[in-house]
Amino acid sequence: MSNEILNLIFDKPGCKQININKVLKNVCILFFLGFACLKVSAQAPLEIKRALAEKYIGGSALIFQDSTAKLGFEEIRQLDAQFKPSQFAVPNLGISANNNWLKLKLQNNTNQEDFILNISNPIINEVEIFILKDGKVKSHRSTNYLPIRDRKYKHQFYLFDLNVKPQDSLTVYLKLNANEQILAPISIHTTEQTLPVLSSADAKTGIYLGIMAVMLLYNLFIYFTVRDKDYLVYCHYIFWVALTQATLLGFAHRFIWTDNFWLSTNMVIICGVMSGIATILFAKSFLRIQEYSKRLNRLLSFTVLMYVTALVLLLANYKQHAFQLVNLTAATVSLLIMFIAWYIYRKKYAPAKFFLISWSVFFASILVFVAKDYGLVPYNDFTVHAVEIGSALEAVLLSFALANKINIFKKEKELSQAQALAVAHENERIIREQNVILEQKVQERTHELSETNQELSNTLDHLKETQSQLVASEKMASLGQLTAGIAHEINNPINFVTSNVSPLKRDVNQLLEALKYIENVGLSEKPVTEKQQAIEDYKEELDFDYLKIEIGHLLSGIYDGASRTAEIVKGLRLFSRLDEDDLKKADINEGLDSTLVIMNSALNSNKIEVVKSYGELPLAECYPGKLNQVFLNIISNAIHAVQKVHGESGEGKLGISTYSEGENIFISIKDNGTGMNETTQSKIFDPFYTTKDVGEGTGLGMSIAFNTIKKHSGEIIVHSKVGEGTEMLIRIPIVHQISTS
Template sequence: MHYLNKPALIILFLLVSSFLHAQNIVRVKSTLQQEYFGNNVYLYQDTSNKLNFEKISKSPALFKASKLAVPNLGISPFNNWIKFRLVNDSEFDKVILDIPNPIIDEADLYTINGQHIDSIKNSNYEPLRNREYNHQFYLLNISLKKGDTVDCYLRLKSNQQIMAPLSLKTAKTIVPEISNTDTRTGIYLGIMLVMLLYNLFIYFTTKDRDYIVYCHYIFWVALTQMSLTGYSHRFLWTDNLWLSKNMVIFCGAMSGLATIMFAKSFLHTRQIVRKLDIALNVTVGLYTIALILLFTGNGVIAFQVVNLNAAIVSILIMIVAFAVYRKKQASAKFFLISWSIFFTSILIFVFKDYNIVPYNLFTVHSVEIGSALEAIFLSFALANKINILKGEKEASQAERLLALQENARIIREQNVVLETKVNERTHELNESLHDLKQAQSQLVESEKMASLGQLTAGIAHEINNPINFVTSNINPLKRDVEMILEVMSTIENVSQSDASDADKRQKIADYKEEIDFDYLVVEIRHLIKGIHEGASRTAEIVKGLKIFSRLDEDDLKKTDINEGMESTLIIANNLLNSNIKVITEYGGLPLVECYAGKLNQVFLNILSNAIYAVNKQFGNNPGGEIKISTANDGENVVITITDNGTGMSEEAKKKIFEPFFTTKEVGEGTGLGMSIAYNTIKKHNGQILLNSVLGEGTEFVLKIPIVHDIKAAS
């Protein structure tokens, strides 16, 4: 409380005393009544927000008399001034000015008692504990003695609707009134809390979405009423200035959104009344705009948008509920009743703000009464919905039971016919299965013959070269041997002649020079070396063939994978040409427990496909390359075969291991090679991985366990 003892102000009030004597007087009597004395005050709205108490007190002509017991100052961002005079006809030395409107943001009181000026400043921008009375209502002390006359100037400001219910109380009478207000609000919040917890329990029991949406709705409606009555500021966010100032607007928007969500969910507006559902979505947009305005500092406009949209939503939901009810939706009945009650309470509350109905205890708390009744009736609506759904479910179950019984009869009748057809079909399938097995055997044999043909061609090609080398050296060697025999005969004849030793030596030397004996010896040695190399190469090929086929090894044996790969290259050598470069990088591998002949067949199938892809990519041009590498990762040997051929499409990669799938031309492949390779690697508990890019090449990675697990293979 501040004391403004300024001589200038005293002179000012003496100058305007004639005007003050002309105004209506509020008399303080021994028995204070609770009537509002708003019709005995004068009002002025400062649209400039620049006039302070000193300037206002100098301008009595600005004020106009109020005609209402509870002045309605509207919604504006301006300062609103209320002027009135108190005359104390009682024994009290202090009275309390009671303004039970907690959504007013600022309430400053200036009092003039003779030459003494007091001021009291209260606002929602500071904690309630800083006020003289720790309550959300504005309770302002006015000191005066019996017979005193006090002139009062009250400044009110808010970004929401300002209703100014002014009344005088004493410390004795204000306590029970506040207690009664707290009790009424406590009963209301208790009802809403019970409804919230009850319906939340039902939600966890039934998992019906409508219940959780309804709980969301109850929460925001209750929080809105707490904000309107000031209890949220008093108990929840007393130290948060922004919330204290703006939560009425925010909660109003959120409760409106929750109302729309519940109506849409409960009434199934999207399925039943599509056009009205779109209209509800538009109102959601308006609430969103209001929230944006609020968060950007336009609280007054936001409050107006929320109020306008609330009126639209209230009417629109009434129309929606009625439309849904007319479409024979029984669950809409209780909703329509409950919303009608709530809608009526909103109308009463709004009419009170516009002086259509009197401002009293009932109209002030009409929304609380209406929302509590609505919460109860909506709970009935949700319960009724469950009963309706239960009835529909029982009817559906009865229909389903009849359908099941009818189906059982049909099934019994059809079983006889079906059994006969099954027997006939089984006989046909047995015959087809026999034919299929024969076809399968023929296909497998065909693949074996194709592989055998490829193997035979490889062997013939590889053995033919060294054998030709041997046979081509036989005739020259035979001729040279005969010439050697002739030389020996000639030397024998010369040695037995009567010529001197010198003549004999000369004749022999001349003869050797004549037949070029030294060249003859060199040629014989060369021919013998060629025959030896051909025979060795043939023996090596036969050894490679034995390693490749493993004809003597039908069981699991420990095998050198590198040796098997080399034997496969020997067999596949006939498919290679001089334009394809083969690069081998063999790592140090342990002996692997495997079916060697079957693995060699896998290598041959992959190499054959690689050679085919490279030839198709490069033709007779150089640049083709096949790279073979082996490695050991501790548990597996890893064989990588890479080519830079045509590569595969995504579709081909997905089907490469399917039986009968081939990318070769008709007659060039059976389509079983890679399928057999896949099954062979699987039989070894290994993996066959494929990486291929169309137009760039293909990479096969084979992982084969070093130790074969027979149980895993089975």
């Protein structure tokens, strides 16, 4: 029957239905047990009958700590004389890398022979048992490095079978190893007793985790309702505290990371670090430490570095040092937060009172838990689960504290609103009185402003007329320059055409006379041979072959002149678009070429080399005629600057390049002329500013160019150095944007 009960909890086949009432009865075991623990002489065998009645039997054990951590079982047996009696019912073996050995002699004075030895500390990394009976040794090893499902008994506690016949005896050696502090709560149960004991332990843990889960979900729900970040930080704190306890009690290894041995052996330290940091963050958020004491806030922040250092030590495989640092930091943080809460409460911050009460409860539970580890209080259900009880009570009390803080803030808000309403009513009264006075003054000022506004309107109209006249003047100046250049450009190809017309007319007449002569010869009655000879003689006399070549050259010259004239006319048509006030898509490269055609005379007369580097550009939405005017003004200024430096030496250069980038088109017009200093660059776009001599310019060209590009939502960037030249970089968007100016 006893094996069937164990098979049921540990998932073994062939089990029967358990007695639910019996399990529930054991779940309701009281948390608070008596503090009396009997010390048993470690020299005499422990009667199993008495062991079954005791909570823990570690007081009957002998202890030896192997500092070399290398001695085997047979070597340990030879050192029996060095084993020392345990001082406590639950031996505290400290924190070290030693192999810790416990020795128990058992005498079966019952009529049963199947028992289970239970070590109810799941954070021990490894337990190995050696059972010495009748000169024979049986051993079994259980460890957190393997999944719990690989154990015979699928529970987080270490459980080992003890088979000893009635009136028989045996000796048990236990080897314990862990990264953390080792406490050895050893007990012996019959197989029938084991299920209620384990069920009771699991039920207590389940109740605790259930409470923490409820508090987590409750506060998370409140956070999504009120959007107070303190609730979110508190949920983070509850999560890590609950996970820490679940790890210490073995539930996490059993149900969460059962296949990850690294987490199973190190998560106690990791959870200690994370729960400590979560505690600090919540204390800072809830108590508003930054507002009341920046020095204490910085001091509390420093403890986070201590936790991070512990984590680094863990990753560097200094696990014992990491555990000790976590414990030291936790104690420091607990005391520091107690002091800070008291200090802020003295500053009349009401929510600190509830925090201080709840934290005191939790701190007291930690003191009881730690005192249990060092034998200052008995090792029993209450002291073992003190932190769980304290953290659950703290979670409930802090939830009340958060709710109370919201009520306080709500009252403060209502009071603030009432004060604000009273101030608003007073302001309204003052405003009404002031409005009467202001209305009188406004009426007086309105009359004055009306007169001033009329004067300003007249002045503005006058300025607009003047501006229109100045722009028209600049356009007429550009038109004069354009007309002179076009006249010169067209005159050359037209002269070429007219000079070829007279020779062509003469050659055509000769050709017609030759045709008439050949016709007469062909109609005569002479023999064919004589006709052919007469025609050949005439062609030789006329030099007919040269006549054909000459006619070809003359026609080619006339064609070239006409083509050049057509090209100039086309450029003129493109440059001086009549639809310049209409927004349309245009080819920027084509506009530049038309401008160069217009300016070709000025470029040639000053022997300026033009270097073009056009990129493939998309059609741009623009005002083509206005852009051509901008190009004309800039190129005209560049020619003037180059002519002043290089004259007609032929060393002047003008570089024009275009490219597109992103949603913009860029046009670069660069010369090797005089260049400009910083003062000139800062004033170049000012109306009427010019560096030319009197009579050479109006000073409006670059101002008009600047406003035109601005109208296109673009910009002109000037790069210039005195003596090296100037580059005007124009940027305009491909798709026209409405100017905000």
